Amino acid sequence: MSKGRLTIALAGNANVGKSVIFNHLTGLHQHIGNWPGKTVERAEGTLHFKGYTIDIIDLPGIYSLSTYSIEELISRKYIVVERPDLVINVVDASVLERNLFLTLQLMELEIPMIIALNQMDIAKKKGINIDVEKLEKLLGVPVIPTIAIKGVGIFKLLEKAIEIIEKGQNARRIRVEYGKEVEERIAKLTKIVEGTQFFYPSRYTAIKLLEGDEEIERMIKKMDPKITEMAKKLANELENIHGHSCSTIMSSERYEVAGCIARQVQSIIPPIEPTIEERFHAITTHKIIGYIIMTFLLLLTFYSIFTFGGYTSNLLSNIFYGWEPIFESIFGKGILGEFVWGGVFEGIIAGTTIALPYIAPFYFILYLLEDSGYISRIAFLMDNIMHKIGLHGKAFIPIILGYGCNVPACLACRIMETERERFLAAFVTTLVPCAARTVIILSLVGQFIGIQWALMLYLFNLLIIFALGRIAFKALPGEPTALIMEMSDYKLPHLSTALKQTWFRVVEFIKIAFPLIILGSITVKLLEIFSLFETITEMLSPITVAWLGLPAIVGITLIFGVLRKELTIIMLATLLGTTNFSKVFTPIQMIVFTLVAMFYIPCIATIAALIKEFGLKKAIFVTVFEIAFAIILGGITLRILNVIIS
Amino acid sequence: MEKRREIEKKEVPLTALRDGEKGTITSIEVSYGRCLGFEKRLMDLGLIPGTEVIVVKSAPFKGPLEVSVKGSRFALGRGVARRIFVVKNNV
Numbered sequence: 057m058s059k060g061r062l063t064i065a066l067a068g069n070a071n072v073g074k075s076v077i078f079n080h081l082t083g084l085h086q087h088i089g090n091w092p093g094k095t096v097e098r099a100e101g102t103l104h105f106k107g108y109t110i111d112i113i114d115l116p117g118i119y120s121l122s123t124y125s126i127e128e129l130i131s132r133k134y135i136v137v138e139r140p141d142l143v144i145n146v147v148d149a150s151v152l153e154r155n156l157f158l159t160l161q162l163m164e165l166e167i168p169m170i171i172a173l174n175q176m177d178i179a180k181k182k183g184i185n186i187d188v189e190k191l192e193k194l195l196g197v198p199v200i201p202t203i204a205i206k207g208v209g210i211f212k213l214l215e216k217a218i219e220i221i222e223k224g225q226n227a228r229r230i231r232v233e234y235g236k237e238v239e240e241r242i243a244k245l246t247k248i249v250e251g252t253q254f255f256y257p258s259r260y261t262a263i264k265l266l267e268g269d270e271e272i273e274r275m276i277k278k279m280d281p282k283i284t285e286m287a288k289k290l291a292n293e294l295e296n297i298h299g300h301s302c303s304t305i306m307s308s309e310r311y312e313v314a315g316c317i318a319r320q321v322q323s324i325i326p327p328i329e330p331t332i333e334e335r336f337h338a339i340t341t342h343k344i345i346g347y348i349i350m351t352f353l354l355l356l357t358f359y360s361i362f363t364f365g366g367y368t369s370n371l372l373s374n375i376f377y378g379w380e381p382i383f384e385s386i387f388g389k390g391i392l393g394e395f396v397w398g399g400v401f402e403g404i405i406a407g408t409t410i411a412l413p414y415i416a417p418f419y420f421i422l423y424l425l426e427d428s429g430y431i432s433r434i435a436f437l438m439d440n441i442m443h444k445i446g447l448h449g450k451a452f453i454p455i456i457l458g459y460g461c462n463v464p465a466c467l468a469c470r471i472m473e474t475e476r477e478r479f480l481a482a483f484v485t486t487l488v489p490c491a492a493r494t495v496i497i498l499s500l501v502g503q504f505i506g507i508q509w510a511l512m513l514y515l516f517n518l519l520i521i522f523a524l525g526r527i528a529f530k531a532l533p534g535e536p537t538a539l540i541m542e543m544s545d546y547k548l549p550h551l552s553t554a555l556k557q558t559w560f561r562v563v564e565f566i567k568i569a570f571p572l573i574i575l576g577s578i579t580v581k582l583l584e585i586f587s588l589f590e591t592i593t594e595m596l597s598p599i600t601v602a603w604l605g606l607p608a609i610v611g612i613t614l615i616f617g618v619l620r621k622e623l624t625i626i627m628l629a630t631l632l633g634t635t636n637f638s639k640v641f642t643p644i645q646m647i648v649f650t651l652v653a654m655f656y657i658p659c660i661a662t663i664a665a666l667i668k669e670f671g672l673k674k675a676i677f678v679t680v681f682e683i684a685f686a687i688i689l690g691g692i693t694l695r696i697l698n699v700i701i702s
Numbered sequence: 703m704e705k706r707r708e709i710e711k712k713e714v715p716l717t718a719l720r721d722g723e724k725g726t727i728t729s730i731e732v733s734y735g736r737c738l739g740f741e742k743r744l745m746d747l748g749l750i751p752g753t754e755v756i757v758v759k760s761a762p763f764k765g766p767l768e769v770s771v772k773g774s775r776f777a778l779g780r781g782v783a784r785r786i787f788v789v790k791n792n793v
Contacts, residue, residue, distance in 0.1 A: 120746035151774050154748050300751060301732075307745035308752065315772075337775070343762040436777045440765040448779065449766075539766050539779035540743050 059107040063138070064217055067131060067162060068146035069155055070117030071429065071544040073174045075099070076204040077146060078114040079553040081214065088560040090668075091130050097470065099560075106218055113140065119154075119542075121161040123271050125473055135165055136256050141221050143169040144213065149179035149186055149201070150545070152322055156314035160232050163197070166257045168225045170198040172213050177203045178545065181333075183325040191321040196229030205550050231259075234309045237297055241266065241290040248286065252279050266291050267303040333546045340433045341543075350437055353430070354456055361417045362460050362491065368413035376405045391585055398584070403577030406620055407570045407661070415565060418457065418464035420558040422471075425453075427549040431471060432541055439539050445522060446529025447472070448539040451481045455521075458488030462658055465490075466665040467565070476532055479670055483678055484525045486658040486666070489517055492621035496653050499625055500646050504638045509647070517654060520689075569664035576619055576660040583615075603691045604652065606645055617653060618660055624653050644697045648690045656686030716767065716778070716786040719757040725788030727751050732785070740782065748772045755788060 068074050078086075082101025091098045099114040115134060116127035123129050135143060145162050147155040162169060173188060192199040198216050202209030233239065245262035254261055254276065264272045265287035277284045291302040298305050330338075340346050380397060387393035425431045435449030442451045450471050458465035462485060469481040489497065502510035583589060589612050593600075596611035609631050617624035629635045637646065657679055658666065666675035713728050729751055732741050748771050749755065758768040758775070766777045778786075 119743075122742050122746060124743045124746065151772075153772050154774055157746065157748070300729075301741070303742060304730075304745060304751065307742075308750045311745075311748060311750055311753075341759070341761070341768065432777065436761055436766055436768065439761065439777070439779060440763045443779070538740060538782040539777055540740065540747065540782055541777045542747070543768070543775045543777055545775075 061109045061111065062142075062218075062221060063111045063113065063140040064142045064144060065113045065115055065135060065140040066144050066146055067115045067135070067158075068117065069119055069148060069151075069158060070542070071427075072117070072146050072148040072155065073204040074114060074117060074146045075427075075557065076550045076553050077144075077172060077174065077202070077210065077213075078112060079550070079556055080204060080207055080210045081112050084556065086556070086560055088557070088564055094126055094130065094475070096126055096130055105214055108218065118158065120158060121165070122267070123269055126475060129271065132165075135162075135167060139167070141168065142217050143167050144172055144217060145169055145197075146172045146174050149173050149176050150182050150184060152179075152184070152186065153311070153314050153318040156317055157311055159195070159197075160310055160314055163195070163229060163231065164257070164260045164263065166260070168220055170200065170213070170216050170220055171195070172204075172209070173199050173201045174204050176201050176208075177206075178547065181327070181331055183327050185323045185325075187321045187323075191317070194230065194317050194320065197225075205548070232310055232313045234306065238266075238294060238305065238309065241294060245283075245287055245290060248283055249276070252276070252283070254279065262287075263306065266294070267306050268301075331545075336546050337433070337543070340430070341436055346433070346437055350434055354434075357421050357425070358456070358460055361414060361421060361457075361464075364417045365414035365461075369409045372413065373405060373409040376401075376409065394585055395578075395581060399578040399581035400574060402581070403574035404570070406577060407566075407573040412562065412566075414461045415464045415467070416558060416562050418461075419467075419561045420554060422453075422464075422468055423554045423557050424549050426471065427547075427554065429544050429546045432543045435539065435541060436543060445484065445525030447477060447481055447484075447525070450541075451477070451484070454481050454485045455488060458485040458490060459494075460491055462486050462488065462490045462662040463569075463665045466662060466669060469669065479674060480525070480528055480532060482666060482669065483528055484521055486662060486678060486682065487517070487521045487524060487655065489514065489654050490621065492659070493654050495622045496625045497650055500637055500641075501650050504641075504646060505643050513647070513650060513654070516651075520655070524685075565665075565668070568668040569661055572664040572667070573619075573660050580616060580619060599687055603687065604648055605694050606649055607640065610649060614653070614656065618657055620661075621653065621659050644694065644701065647697065648694045651693055652686045652690040654686070655682055655689060657683050713787045713789060716755065716757065716769070716783040716788055717780060719788065719790065721757060721759045724754055724756045724791040726791055727753050727755060727786060727788050729787045730785055731787065740785075744782070744786070747776060748774065749776075749786065754791065755786075 066074050066078055078099060078101065082103050085103060086099060086101030088097060088099045090096065096116050101112045101114075103110050103112065113134070115131040118125070118128045118131050121128055121132045134140075143162060145159050147159060159171065173186065173191070176186075179186065186201075188199050188201050198220065200209055200213045200216055202213060204210065234242065242259065242262050245265060246258045249258045249261045249265075256264075256272065261272060261276065265276065265284065268291065273284055273287075294302050294305055300308075340349050379401075383397045383401065384393055387396045425434075431450065431453060434452055437449065438452040439449035442449050445451075451469075453471060454465045454468040457468055465485040465488065466482045469478045469485065472478045472481050497510050497513055501513060583592065592615065593608045593611040596614075597608045600606050600611045600614075601608050610628065612631065613624045613627040616627045628637070632640050634640065641649065657663075663675055663679055666678060714725075716725065719725055727749060730741050730744060730749070753771060756770040758770055760767045761777075764780055766779045767783045769776050769778055769783075
């Protein structure tokens with residue numbers, strides 16, 4: 057018997073085990089995408105329970121409901137505009153006070169909610185004991201203790217959720233009572249706001265107006281500018297009384313209430329010996345050992361992604377290419393056969409053998425690094441260096457990954473906080489020479505000129521990254537967000553959650569990247585079938601021959617390189633009929649060619665990843681910029697080298 | 703005695719505290735215009751005037767500070783820490 061559809065949203069701080077609860081609830085019925093137009097992940101899933109079909113939305117991890125980050129904005133809007141039937145606030149029992157700060161704000165949104173008091177085991181380890189009944193009584197909201205990682209309390213949580221939705225929640229929950237002067241002004245403002253029919257609750261709107269919340273201020277101003285003026289006046293009065301900014305006052309008082317509740321319900325007997333998690337933290341952030349461990353772990357990450365990737369990639373392409381005769385027997389060797397095999401199917405092969413073997417293990421390891429809490433330690437150690445290009449420590453991860461493959465590196469940029477930082481990091485990342493570009497550098501410059509020249513190119517690349525990063529940092533609007541980051545206790549990641557997340561993210565990637573890769577492959581094949589190569593080399597010759605001083609034939613190889621960068625060198629060998637490049641290239645030509653191949657365009661899979669994360673416009677911008685940059689740089693290098701050598 | 707306390711009550715930026723020292727936040731300086739963002743985030747995390755902060759350690763090469771506030775552990779970039787003013791607490 058179906059009783060209809062319900063929506064439940066999960067909300068809570070980052071690192072409280074929300075995604076584990078989400079996975080327990082939804083199992084394999086989930087979908088991971090992005091919030092419309094944002095680089096923030098949106099995880100949705102469904103489950104059936106007691107005759108209901110329940111949609112679960114896992115809101116991004118947040119500390120507050122202000123407008124500091126996109127995540128906070130998204131969460132707040134979702135709750136108020138989409139109005140889920142219930143919000144489950146996942147609270148970390150081991151840091152109760154800070155988590156209650158968000159809880160109190162969620163309660164101000166006046167929505168039905170229950171609390172999952174999670175990580176009870178970690179709290180216990182820290183010697184924290186919580187009186188659940190008392191907490192429930194003080195808040196007036198049902199509280200279910202859970203240990204998500206072991207599945208404890210999840211069923212109860214769901215039962216309670218349904219019970220509340222069916223019965224409705226009685227409104228005897230507490231609300232934050234601010235100081236007398238503040239309450240007077242809230243009341244005054246609430247009354248006026250009530251008249252506007254604004255979609256946020258009136259009291260909440262009043263509070264946010266006093267706090268100077270930019271988004272709500274803007275919306276209210278459109279409806280009635282007199283209200284915002286009034287709010288400013290009232291806020292000023294408060295600032296004069298307290299001597300602090302109004303948002304400080306409100307936050308302090310909210311924390312006061314949170315602290316007061318926390319003190320009443322918890323008793324703490326701190327363990328005498330530091331816990332094993334604390335010891336790990338101390339070692340991994342140590343000023344010498346920390347860096348050694350980091351280097352080791354990153355090398356291990358790198359190594360495992362690329363050994364696994366390389367192995368699987370080989371295996372898969374052997375299998376796929378084994379099918380070629382079958383295709384030939386079906387479609388013949390004519391134009392149709394060429395088109396189906398070389399255009400469509402080779403595109404699929406390229407996607408499956410290049411992207412997938414690397415991004416699947418990458419997603420898995422990234423999840424482990426993130427969920428265990430290690431990423432924040434890397435950010436701590438690397439913050440100072442990354443600041444030089446306007447990014448903070450976390451950006452180190454995508455950049456390092458970029459040396460393997462730009463695709464996962466671009467996807468990793470979502471660990472940055474703001475849209476601006478994400479884009480900046482992704483831009484820098486696409487300049488990092490990936491494994492395929494390393495093939496070009498080593499097999500051309502490394503082999504025929506000397507390994508020291510290859511290393512010089514790497515160094516030069518680093519310089520360019522540094523310089524362009526700085527310029528982009530100055531050019532992009534917005535202020536740099538300084539590092540303010542929680543380093544939560546280390547914890548063991550939940551394996552099945554990690555695997556499921558990896559799977560659903562890979563599926564999402566396939567959906568977006570594959571059509572593009574196949575399309576690119578078809579285009580190149582069509583050019584070949586209609587023998588347009590010559591026309592193209594001629595069209596490109598002003599650039600390739602006149603400006604870059606290269607043989608005209610490289611025009612085609614550069615086009616193939618868009619599909620996969622190592623094709624530039626493979627095609628070169630095919631078209632020239634030799635692998636001894638020193639016969640056809642002068643050393644200067646080799647350097648210029650390598651430089652252009654290094655910078656000229658991210659490969660098509662990277663472009664797809666950029667589109668997925670940042671939208672078409674920004675992806676095109678990066679692509680066009682890098683083509684122009686590579687060509688200009690190549691030409692200038694040629695002229696400089698000519699002068700030096702002659 | 704009274705005079706000594708006066709000296710100790712002096713406001714200093716959080717960066718002036720040595721590893722292991724504690725301080726109580728007195729104010730957060732918001733110099734660049736109405737940049738509520740960064741001040742707000744600090745407060746959302748519990749770094750509010752009147753709260754005790756423990757500087758656990760600082761990362762090498764003038765890296766971020768590790769601080770402990772209300773039982774949570776945070777990394778604060780130097781630029782942020784310089785704007786947080788505290789009164790040193792006696793250990």
